[in-house]
Amino acid sequence: MPPPRALTEFVAEANEVLETLAHDVAVLDAQRGHDPEPDLLNAVFRAAHSLKGLSAMFGQEKIAGLAHHLEDVLDALRLGKVQHDDTLIDTLLEGVDVLTLMLREASGDEAHPDTAPRAQALTEAFARLATGGSGAAVDVLDEVGLDPGIRNVFTEYEEHRLRENVKKGVALWKVRAVFSLEDFDQRLSALNATLKPLGEVISTLPSSQPGDDASIAFDLIFGSSRPRPEIATAVEGVAIVSPLTQKTMAPTPVPAAAPAPRKPPPTLFLQDASAPDLPAYGGSASPSGVMQGAEPSLRSLAQTVRVDIGRLDGLMNTIGELLTVRANIQRLSEVARNAGGAPLPKLWAQELQKETRALERKLDDLQNGVLDVRMVPLVQVFDKLARLMRRLVRQSGKDVHFEVSGGDVELDKLIVEELSDPLMHLLRNALDHGVEAPDQRVARGKDARGVIRLKAQQLGNQVQIEVGDDGAGMDEMRIRQVAIERGVVTREATDEMERRELLNLVFLPGFSTRADVSELSGRGVGLDVVKTNLSRLSGLIDIESRRGEGTRFLLTLPLTLAIIRALVVSVGERTFAVPLNSVTEIVSVKPAELRTIERREVLDVRGQTLPFVRLSRVFGLQELPVERHFVVIIGLAQERFGLAVDALLGQEDIVTKPLGGRLKGVRGIAGATELGDRRAVLVLDVGALVEDLKRPMAAVS
Amino acid sequence: MDGCKVLIVEDSRATRELLAAAIEVLEGVEVYTAVSGFEALKVLPRHRFALIITDINMPDINGLELINFVKKNPHYRQTPLFIVTTEGREQDRDRGLQLGADEYLVKPFQSELLTALARRYLKR
Numbered sequence: 153m154p155p156p157r158a159l160t161e162f163v164a165e166a167n168e169v170l171e172t173l174a175h176d177v178a179v180l181d182a183q184r185g186h187d188p189e190p191d192l193l194n195a196v197f198r199a200a201h202s203l204k205g206l207s208a209m210f211g212q213e214k215i216a217g218l219a220h221h222l223e224d225v226l227d228a229l230r231l232g233k234v235q236h237d238d239t240l241i242d243t244l245l246e247g248v249d250v251l252t253l254m255l256r257e258a259s260g261d262e263a264h265p266d267t268a269p270r271a272q273a274l275t276e277a278f279a280r281l282a283t284g285g286s287g288a289a290v291d292v293l294d295e296v297g298l299d300p301g302i303r304n305v306f307t308e309y310e311e312h313r314l315r316e317n318v319k320k321g322v323a324l325w326k327v328r329a330v331f332s333l334e335d336f337d338q339r340l341s342a343l344n345a346t347l348k349p350l351g352e353v354i355s356t357l358p359s360s361q362p363g364d365d366a367s368i369a370f371d372l373i374f375g376s377s378r379p380r381p382e383i384a385t386a387v388e389g390v391a392i393v394s395p396l397t398q399k400t401m402a403p404t405p406v407p408a409a410a411p412a413p414r415k416p417p418p419t420l421f422l423q424d425a426s427a428p429d430l431p432a433y434g435g436s437a438s439p440s441g442v443m444q445g446a447e448p449s450l451r452s453l454a455q456t457v458r459v460d461i462g463r464l465d466g467l468m469n470t471i472g473e474l475l476t477v478r479a480n481i482q483r484l485s486e487v488a489r490n491a492g493g494a495p496l497p498k499l500w501a502q503e504l505q506k507e508t509r510a511l512e513r514k515l516d517d518l519q520n521g522v523l524d525v526r527m528v529p530l531v532q533v534f535d536k537l538a539r540l541m542r543r544l545v546r547q548s549g550k551d552v553h554f555e556v557s558g559g560d561v562e563l564d565k566l567i568v569e570e571l572s573d574p575l576m577h578l579l580r581n582a583l584d585h586g587v588e589a590p591d592q593r594v595a596r597g598k599d600a601r602g603v604i605r606l607k608a609q610q611l612g613n614q615v616q617i618e619v620g621d622d623g624a625g626m627d628e629m630r631i632r633q634v635a636i637e638r639g640v641v642t643r644e645a646t647d648e649m650e651r652r653e654l655l656n657l658v659f660l661p662g663f664s665t666r667a668d669v670s671e672l673s674g675r676g677v678g679l680d681v682v683k684t685n686l687s688r689l690s691g692l693i694d695i696e697s698r699r700g701e702g703t704r705f706l707l708t709l710p711l712t713l714a715i716i717r718a719l720v721v722s723v724g725e726r727t728f729a730v731p732l733n734s735v736t737e738i739v740s741v742k743p744a745e746l747r748t749i750e751r752r753e754v755l756d757v758r759g760q761t762l763p764f765v766r767l768s769r770v771f772g773l774q775e776l777p778v779e780r781h782f783v784v785i786i787g788l789a790q791e792r793f794g795l796a797v798d799a800l801l802g803q804e805d806i807v808t809k810p811l812g813g814r815l816k817g818v819r820g821i822a823g824a825t826e827l828g829d830r831r832a833v834l835v836l837d838v839g840a841l842v843e844d845l846k847r848p849m850a851a852v853s
Numbered sequence: 854m855d856g857c858k859v860l861i862v863e864d865s866r867a868t869r870e871l872l873a874a875a876i877e878v879l880e881g882v883e884v885y886t887a888v889s890g891f892e893a894l895k896v897l898p899r900h901r902f903a904l905i906i907t908d909i910n911m912p913d914i915n916g917l918e919l920i921n922f923v924k925k926n927p928h929y930r931q932t933p934l935f936i937v938t939t940e941g942r943e944q945d946r947d948r949g950l951q952l953g954a955d956e957y958l959v960k961p962f963q964s965e966l967l968t969a970l971a972r973r974y975l976k977r
Contacts, residue, residue: 161867201910202865205939208961209868216961304948305921307910333898337891337913356914358894358922365898 173199193230221278317375327372329391351376472807479828531559558608564712586623613733620704628654721797736787855881862907875964890914924953
């Protein structure tokens with residue numbers, strides 16, 4: 153039925169529905185132990201229902217079929233026929249995962265051999281769940297004398313909510329309000345907000361008895377045990393309250409809800425995980441730099457942020473060029489003004505400048521607007537990670553509380569997508585190697601339940617993401633030994649290393665191999681890959697670890713990679729651009745003010761001693777004797793250093809383009825950009841410079 | 854059928870486009886879409902629709918409530934109305950038709966079927 157183009161639309165929408173579903177199931181999980189909110193239950197059900205209808209319309213029968221079974225379970229859940237326990241949540245999560253896989257396949261991915269058996273097992277699990285409960289006996293709605301005309305328009309769920317209210321002895325009311333057609337939706341939501349603290353709004357019925365052409369009447373079916381005058385006062389002037397039923401029932405005693413038993417993880421869901429004696433991410437230190445593991449990538453399927461990102465990229469490029477044009481006009485106006493008395497009338501120059509300013513303002517707006525569209529909250533990735541962690545924790549046999557915060561922090565969509573795999577890797581590490589087994593923890597005087605944290609916060613132009621645990625911490629002597637054994641570093645080189653430098657050895661390629669997984673009490677499996685992935689995003693990773701108290705991995709990332717403001721500097725004949733988000737200040741020092749500590753030059757800035765790096769030496773350029781050094785103080789994560797340059801040329805907005813050919817992969821260079829005067833210059837990779845500074849001199853062969 | 858206006862009420866974006874495409878096959882027909890019952894209530898008085906096509910399970914008010922409203926309202930009572938839904942059970946169909954819906958289509962269906970049915974009603 154659908155034209156091929158429509159398939160993309162389908163995949164995008166189905167993916168959105170699945171993400172909503174996954175999020176709602178996570179919320180549902182968090183509400184375990186007390187009655188879940190009717191609104192939430194309804195939302196979860198609706199998501200499954202939408203997916204079913206949508207897939208059916210697009211000829212995706214397998215997805216529609218599975219979604220149908222899922223819908224049945226959720227329908228039974230909202231009708232109170234299914235118990236809200238671990239088995240249920242696990243099955244629902246598995247459902248989300250399998251449906252995501254199936255959607256991937258529908259969008260053209262290769263079929264995974266596990267998908268079909270998992271879908272089959274799920275269908276059976278769903279069927280068991282959906283038929284597990286007991287049906288309703290006598291219909292209490294008949295007993296209270298509800299107008300059948302009204303009942304006809306209710307969905308089964310709305311009827312169920314009515315019944316639940318009636319069973320509890322809650323009276324049902326009809327709240328009638330007449331609103332203008334213009335703004336009835338806002339007025340209704342205000343009325344809903346007024347009523348909600350007093351009871352439950354079960355349904356909103358547009359009334360068939362219109363006042364006039366410009367207004368519309370609504371009957372809100374409202375369950376509340378508050379006295380009528382109280383409800384009437386609350387909605388006074390807005391709505392009129394009248395009883396819906398002829399009588400109220402005495403509440404039926406509700407059996408005290410037995411706490412849902414915690415069951416061992418159903419074996420059904422173990423099939424995709426690795427064998428018990430091999431941690432699930434074994435083999436992740438792949439030389440290709442591609443992360444592997446038993447789990448499929450958590451990257452999102454949808455290539456849209458409501459707007460196609462390819463188009464946005466095109467737009468961003470256009471803006472980049474516009475910025476160049478702006479710089480041109482600026483320069484021309486500069487020249488014209490300085491021509492002083494030459495053929496150009498002064499008025500012309502002023503006009504030109506005025507235009508330039510207007511153009512600048514407009515471009516700023518445009519740039520900010522487009523950047524905003526690219527920004528997405530981290531919660532999209534955090535939700536998926538939480539789901540994964542939940543399963544991994546249960547399989548690990550450890551008792552771990554997973555804390556997530558800062559999901560509302562926003563980052564460029566492309567960065568967010570690229571983050572999911574490195575974060576997944578770090579979280580697995582924390583679970584496998586960080587948090588100790590419960591008995592060990594108790595023996596060490598800790599709470600048997602460990603904590604793993606995933607936390608994000610925005611710090612100026614950067615975002616910091618922390619993956620932390622309260623486990624054993626890292627053993628630097630052990631790391632040193634392994635690093636020496638592996639030939640990653642020489643024994644002599646490690647002699648002078650501080651603890652922090654030793655910890656950072658885990659990021660060196662070759663440090664970890666698959667065999668480490670079970671024997672090494674520290675960490676390090678494939679961390680070099682995590683680091684490589686992060687540096688591709690201009691990000692940095694750092695470790696803080698205390699023996700016996702735990703470990704924190706700190707990831708520092710820029711908000712966006714699209715357009716950045718840069719400081720243009722020169723050394724000799726060469727010009728470079730330094731991303732301004734990493735520049736904290738600029739100072740000038742006389743050569744005599746420099747000192748040397750441990751064979752490295754340093755400078756003092758207001759009492760703080762910072763490493764002093766000459767940009768000319770980094771790239772082997774000719775050094776000219778100077779009276780004063782201009783020093784750009786770079787700050788990234790907690791690292792700071794001074795970068796000496798010959799001259800400061802100004803600030804510009806730049807779009808960094810990747811380098812190709814022989815220049816590709818040159819350390820310290822992030823790419824190239826074109827400046828306002830059409831000169832192509834190199835953009836410094838500040839992250840790499842910081843890395844080199846931290847890297848122990850002798851560590852790299 | 855020139856100038857006939859058709860209202861499609863459906864919360865799924867992709868499905869809405871699919872339904873609209875099936876109707877737009879008919880020459881001269883103008884398609885209006887609403888993503889929810891509320892939006893439908895707002896659009897209804899602004900145009901004289903020759904046909905309404907609605908989903909049942911939607912946020913804010915459900916399709917049955919919308920049908921009840923349309924079929925009891927003297928202004929819209931005569932407008933033909935199709936239900937397009939995944940609920941294929943006998944009782945759902947009965948309920949929809951009882952409230953006054955003219956046709957009941959269970960998803961998935963061939964878009965040609967929708968086109969043909971719409972043509973028949975719009976010609977009247």
